[in-house]
Amino acid sequence: MLIGVFKRPTKTSVLRELVLKEIDDLIIGSIGITAFISLFMGAVVALQTALNLDNPLIPKSLIGFATRQSIILEFAPTFISVIMAGKVGSYITSSIGTMRVTEQIDALEVMGINPLNYLIYPKIIALLFYPFLIAIIMFVGIFGGFLASVYGNLVSLEDFVVGLQDTFIPWHIAYAFIKTMVFGILLATIPSYHGYYMEGGALEVGKASTTSFVWTCVAIIVANYILTQILLTT
Amino acid sequence: MIEIKNLYKGFNEEAVLKGINATFEQGKTNMIIGASGSGKSVFLKNMLGLFEPDDGEIIYSGESLLDMDIDRKSELRKEMGMLFQHSALFDSMTVEENIMFPLRMFSRMKLAERRERANEILERVNLVNLNKKMPSEISGGQQKRVALGRAIANNPQYLFCDEPNSGLDPKTATVIDQLIQEITHERNITTVIISHDMNSVMEIGETIVFLKDGLIAWEGSNKEIFKTDNEAVTDFVYSSDLFKKVRIAQNEGF
Ligand SMILES: Nc1ncnc2c1ncn2[C@@H]1O[C@H](COP(=O)(O)OP(=O)(O)OP(=O)(O)O)[C@@H](O)[C@H]1O
Ligand SMILES: [Mg+2]
Numbered sequence: 001m002l003i004g005v006f007k008r009p010t011k012t013s014v015l016r017e018l019v020l021k022e023i024d025d026l027i028i029g030s031i032g033i034t035a036f037i038s039l040f041m042g043a044v045v046a047l048q049t050a051l052n053l054d055n056p057l058i059p060k061s062l063i064g065f066a067t068r069q070s071i072i073l074e075f076a077p078t079f080i081s082v083i084m085a086g087k088v089g090s091y092i093t094s095s096i097g098t099m100r101v102t103e104q105i106d107a108l109e110v111m112g113i114n115p116l117n118y119l120i121y122p123k124i125i126a127l128l129f130y131p132f133l134i135a136i137i138m139f140v141g142i143f144g145g146f147l148a149s150v151y152g153n154l155v156s157l158e159d160f161v162v163g164l165q166d167t168f169i170p171w172h173i174a175y176a177f178i179k180t181m182v183f184g185i186l187l188a189t190i191p192s193y194h195g196y197y198m199e200g201g202a203l204e205v206g207k208a209s210t211t212s213f214v215w216t217c218v219a220i221i222v223a224n225y226i227l228t229q230i231l232l233t234t
Numbered sequence: 235m236i237e238i239k240n241l242y243k244g245f246n247e248e249a250v251l252k253g254i255n256a257t258f259e260q261g262k263t264n265m266i267i268g269a270s271g272s273g274k275s276v277f278l279k280n281m282l283g284l285f286e287p288d289d290g291e292i293i294y295s296g297e298s299l300l301d302m303d304i305d306r307k308s309e310l311r312k313e314m315g316m317l318f319q320h321s322a323l324f325d326s327m328t329v330e331e332n333i334m335f336p337l338r339m340f341s342r343m344k345l346a347e348r349r350e351r352a353n354e355i356l357e358r359v360n361l362v363n364l365n366k367k368m369p370s371e372i373s374g375g376q377q378k379r380v381a382l383g384r385a386i387a388n389n390p391q392y393l394f395c396d397e398p399n400s401g402l403d404p405k406t407a408t409v410i411d412q413l414i415q416e417i418t419h420e421r422n423i424t425t426v427i428i429s430h431d432m433n434s435v436m437e438i439g440e441t442i443v444f445l446k447d448g449l450i451a452w453e454g455s456n457k458e459i460f461k462t463d464n465e466a467v468t469d470f471v472y473s474s475d476l477f478k479k480v481r482i483a484q485n486e487g488f
Contacts, residue, residue: 008308011339103322106284111336112311 001193004116005124015122022126026088027133033087034080038071038137041079042144045070050154060155064163067145069172076138077176078224081183084130085216089191092123093212096195097205105196120192130184131177138176175231182227183220190216235260236281236392236424241290243273243280250276252448254290261422263415263438265429268445269470274428275319275396277445281426282316282394283307294392312340315385319396319428321377323369329356329380330365336388355383360409375401382410386417393417393425399434407431411438432471435459444470460484 009015049066096119099105108115142164149155155163194212198204241254250273258264266274279285281292283299292299294310302310315336323332333355334348343351356362359379369377382398398414399407415438418425429435435442439456444467452467459471460481472478 008304014338098325102325103318103320104324106279107316107318107322107324109284110282110311110314110316111339112308112314113339114308 001116001120001196002189004114005120006117008114008117009121010113010118018118018122019125022122023129025091026123026126027129030084030087030133031136034083034133034137035140037083038076038080038141039144039147041075042067042071042141042146043148045075045141046145046149046154047152050149050152059159059163061159061163061166063149063155064145064160065166066163067149068142068164071141071145072138072172072176074224076134076141077179077183078220080134080137081180081187081220082217084183084187085191085213085220089187089216090209090213092188092191093195093198093209094205096120096192097198097208098202100196100198101201101205116196120188120196123192124185124188127184127188128181130187131180134177134180175227178231179224179227182223186216186219186223190219235295236426237291237293238281239291239293241277241280241292242288243276243285244288249448251280251287254445254448254450256443256450256453258424258426259441260424261419262440263418263425263427264441264443265427265435265439266443266445267428267430267435267439267470270430272445273448274445278394278396278426278428282314283311312388313391315388315390315393317378317381317385317393317395317398319400321369321374321381323377323381323384325369327369328365329361329367329369329372332369332380333383333387335384340388351387352383355387356380358413359383360406375403375406378402379406379410382414389421391423393423395425395427397428397430399429399431404433407433408437414438446470 010018046063046067049063053060053062096105099119105115105119108118146160149160150157191212194208194215198208236258238254238256238258241251242249243251254277266277268274276285280287281299283292287300297310299307299310324335327335330349330352333352337343337348337351341348352365356364359382361376361379361383364372364376364380369380372380378398378401382395385393385395393414395414399410402410411434414425414427417423427434427438436456439459442452442454442456442459443450444452444464446466452462452464454462459467462468472481
């Protein structure tokens with residue numbers, strides 16, 4: 001499938017428009033819900049850390065540190081990607097799948113257009129912008145942690161900021177964004193595959209969306225483990 | 235001209251087409267008729283390369299479709315217009331955008347020129363003021379006509395229509411039939427039409443193949459179809475009472 005996506009490209013002016021539309025649908029359209037989730041998750045992480053901190057020897061700044069680490073390393077890249085598999089992934093599968101069952105893909109093919117390129121390439125390109133979304137999410141998540149801890153009187157502003165800056169390892173940011181890139185590509189390709197190669201009618205479109213969600217999640221979780229193993233343990 | 239030689243196609247062991255031979259001539263409206271489920275749409279999709287035939291040859295003006303590489307095939311397909319049985323309009327685009335789509339992809343026309351062409355076509359298929367509607371907002375018969383508009387927008391050399399007037403009232407159906415015939419003659423293109431509407435067959439069936447049990451059971455023209463003694467054909471044609479009466483009247487009259 002992937003070879004077909006890059007062969008016989010569609011007219012550049014058309015592709016540019018399609019890519020912009022997909023960025024709008026897939027990335028911009030997801031900012032709201034993911035930011036909302038992340039704000040509250042950041043707050044909960046801070047809260048949980050605070051509640052479990054009963055040893056006076058451990059500094060309060062740990063709350064900031066834990067929020068930062070969990071948001072950047074796992075929560076923003078992995079957890080949000082699983083959410084995106086549900087939101088963006090099933091949208092991709094059902095929209096392409098509907099085009100398949102209503103013969104719109106055949107119509108493209110009969111016109112001499114490469115449907116793989118026309119439909120899937122713009123989605124892959126759009127999801128290369130996925131790291132931008134995740135960067136916003138990281139920021140919002142940490143901000144959520146900050147709000148919960150400082151305004152919930154769990155820790156002073158100074159301590160929280162000290163925690164945020166504690167043993168900062170730039171490689172962690174790189175690791176998070178490498179993961180994000182990989183997840184973005186998984187989010188574009190697996191749902192597209194399930195939509196494009198489906199057979200049957202409207203009922204099967206629904207089934208394909210569910211299957212595609214499951215497989216995208218599995219792929220993200222497994223890739224997460226493998227990437228963490230490769231990138232962090234050496 | 236399109237020639238079909240010994241075409242076989244089945245799904246899961248079940249044969250649908252069992253050795254079809256047919257010729258579709260340039261400058262004529264060629265019709266494929268047959269009962270529902272007889273494999274007309276499957277036949278057409280093989281011809282377009284949407285299905286891979288199990289055996290046989292499909293020859294476009296002397297060139298075999300199955301031997302073409304993908305680039306040559308896309309070149310040829312830019313010369314094709316297809317009206318699908320269920321319209322297959324792009325549901326994310328307006329009526330106008332659907333019609334302009336082939337022009338957008340393959341012509342150097344500016345937006346204003348494409349708009350103008352779309353309006354011209356909408357007028358020819360008897361649909362005005364629907365430009366900005368989405369496919370889901372118009373009726374099935376209107377969708378059909380938009381799909382025909384999309385198929386003819388880029389002046390194809392080969393025009394394929396799968397039941398162009400199913401779901402249309404008799405008057406609009408006649409308009410559409412005549413439009414297809416006009417275009418075919420005007421531009422001297424090869425047109426293949428699937429239908430089981432006997433009115434259309436009478437009006438525009440310049441050549442007719444009758445599909446039954448996976449084979450061409452009869453071929454001829456609209457002048458011959460009412461005279462044939464082929465039982466399968468008469469059975470199909472005279473299944474409607476109206477035509478039976480026409481036949482009886484004819485026999486009594488002559
Ligand atoms: N994709 C497919 N997979 C399996 N079988 C199919 C497929 N498409 C068509 N068939 C079978 O081929 C046979 C012929 O179908 P086709 O759609 O060509 O009929 P038709 O002559 O166009 O009928 P109608 O006039 O109702 O449109 C049917 O029995 C159908 O079950
Ligand atoms: Mg059919």
